[in-house]
Amino acid sequence: MTKPMLKMTAAFADVMPAEYVELVQSGPFGKGYGVADLGSFKELIEEHPLCAGCGLALAVRLIMASLPSPEDTVVVGSTGCSSLAFPQIALQNIHSLFGNQNAVATGLKRALTLRFPDKHKDVLVVAGDGATADIGLDMVLHSWFRGEKLATIMLDNEAYANTGGQESGMSPEGCVLNMAPTGKKFKKIALPEIARESGCAYVASVTPVQPRKLEKAVRRAILVAREVGPTYVQIFVPCPTNYKFKPQETLVKAKQKEKDQTYPLREFITPEAQSYLAAIEGGGKRD
Amino acid sequence: MKNKHKRWTFARKYCMLLKGLQLFYGGMILTKYRVLAGPEGYLPPAAACEGIALPDVGYALIEGREVPEQEALSAIVDKLLSAKRPFFFPGPNVLWEWKAGVAEKAAAVRKLADTAGARVIPMPDYRPKYPMINPAIEINPNHPNLTIWHNKIDVCVFVGVHCHYANMALKIIRGGTDCYTIAICGEAGHEDANITLRDAGIPQLEALTAMVAERRRLS
Incomplete structure (x- = not known):
């Protein structure tokens, strides 16, 4: 998508549904809105079929509000809970086969770089923990090894949540789920550390409890991926359905894990990315 | 059991032979299949699979016939003027001003719709919306039958x-509704429409x- 694509033809402006008129008139395209502006503009996602209290839904909303250039962003997703929400977003998005998201994003990014050599086209990979750390780990790791300029975001709900609740590599040790009744037998994969060692220029793990922190991580990941190299953000998104807590307790659970360090928040930045970020964030500008 | 199996195998081979003869005879594609208005039932075949080919340059298809x-x-023109409730479904290519020349084409489409007394329901994008689209004001290719009904x-x-x-939408409409479909296509045409033009631009729209x-x- 580009900005001209967001202009309606005069001949049909009178029959366009109000939703689209609103998106053009008060959407985030080219306006530089962020998380602090939520509620004052037409958001890229409004309705979704996810469960009540889903942490992932909140994270998707915050990610969409954090994009530095939504009009020049393509989202690549994969199978999982997030793939139920992404068809609803008002952005170009590709649903890849389960686990293929970073391979698909690689091809897309390379094609966009050839097609638009003078422009930044952000390719944002957003997938669940199953697609990123288990089934698609091969594709994810190799995209990092190759130094592809992609921002990879993992929505970590610590389970295969929409298939009944199987344990994933990101489930914590000992956790009991519907389809893991005897408890998980090994530790949670330390993917932020693996990302750091695999060539990611920027790595962060965050939760939706602190929206501004999440926004900062997402923006940094996208901006660093434009110029420096691959980036990775891991977002903890508690799942009330499979971890069996009340929908209104989602943020409490996330906060608790932050507090007791069972979900440590981290940020690794390479010196090159650090100097790049210092240059663009120095003036307090978003972009 | 053995005889039954033999009979079944023979019947299948006979059907395949007939189908082959139907599709290719003396180098010409002959098919009895006609792309008529539905409802054709759940999962109607793609017209291409039934031997309907896209029209050559300068030609068009009427119900599968070049x-x-x-x-x-x-x-x-006959179909538009004899219809009780004719509708135009403009898609993203004419709804969004994404390149030079689109506004003029959109204006030509709108003029045709207004002249024919047809209503317009847009297809602004292809998102499978949750929980569902509002069929009174928009159409979605994933369930176009809702808007038609x-x-x-x-x-x-x-x-x-x-x-x-x-x-995809044309096939769903043929499968689940009795709506007659017309495709004014700027590319190679749509064999799944009841009538399709190809390479249609402003001259064809103005002629219509x-x-x-x-x-x-x-009249």
């Missing part, structure tokens, strides 16, 4: 819809508008 473009233009549409015109989504206006004047 005809000169002028004949198809005339048939489109809701508005009791008997003739519809697809224009400016990307080919892959147009094909003039024909509709003339027919209205005479």
Whole structure:
């Protein structure tokens, strides 16, 4: 998508549904809105079929509000809970086969770089923990090894949540789920550390409890991926359905894990990315 | 059991032979399949799988039969003017001003719709919306039948819809509704539409508008 694509033809402006008129008139395209502006503009996602209290839904909303250039962003997703929400977003998005998201994003990014050599086209990979750390780990790791300029975001709900609740590599040790009744037998994969060692220029793990922190991580990941190299953000998104807590307790659970360090928040930045970020964030500008 | 199996195998082979003869005979593609208005039932076949080929340059398809473009233009005018509730479904290619020349084409489409007395329901994008679209004001290629049923549409015109989504929507409409479908396509045409033009641009749209206006004047 580009900005001209967001202009309606005069001949049909009178029959366009109000939703689209609103998106053009008060959407985030080219306006530089962020998380602090939520509620004052037409958001890229409004309705979704996810469960009540889903942490992932909140994270998707915050990610969409954090994009530095939504009009020049393509989202690549994969199978999982997030793939139920992404068809609803008002952005170009590709649903890849389960686990293929970073391979698909690689091809897309390379094609966009050839097609638009003078422009930044952000390719944002957003997938669940199953697609990123288990089934698609091969594709994810190799995209990092190759130094592809992609921002990879993992929505970590610590389970295969929409298939009944199987344990994933990101489930914590000992956790009991519907389809893991005897408890998980090994530790949670330390993917932020693996990302750091695999060539990611920027790595962060965050939760939706602190929206501004999440926004900062997402923006940094996208901006660093434009110029420096691959980036990775891991977002903890508690799942009330499979971890069996009340929908209104989602943020409490996330906060608790932050507090007791069972979900440590981290940020690794390479010196090159650090100097790049210092240059663009120095003036307090978003972009 | 053995005889039953033999009979079944023979029947299958016989059907395949007939199908082969039907599709290829003396180098010509012959098919009895006609792309008629539905409802054809759940999962209707793609017209291409039934031997319907896209029209050559300068030609069009009427119900799967290749005809000169002028004949198809005339048939489109007949269908639009005899319809009880004709609707135009403009797609993203004419709804969004994404490149030079689109605004002019959109204006030509709108003029045709207005001259024919057809209503317009847009297809602004292809998102499978949750929980569902509002069929009174928009159409979605993933369930176009909802809009057709809701508005009791008997003739519809697809224009400016990307080919892959147009094909899918046209097939769903043929499967689940009795709506007659017309595709005014700027590319190679749509064999799944009841009538399809190919390489259609402003000249074809203006010709249709003039024909509709003339027919209205005479009636």
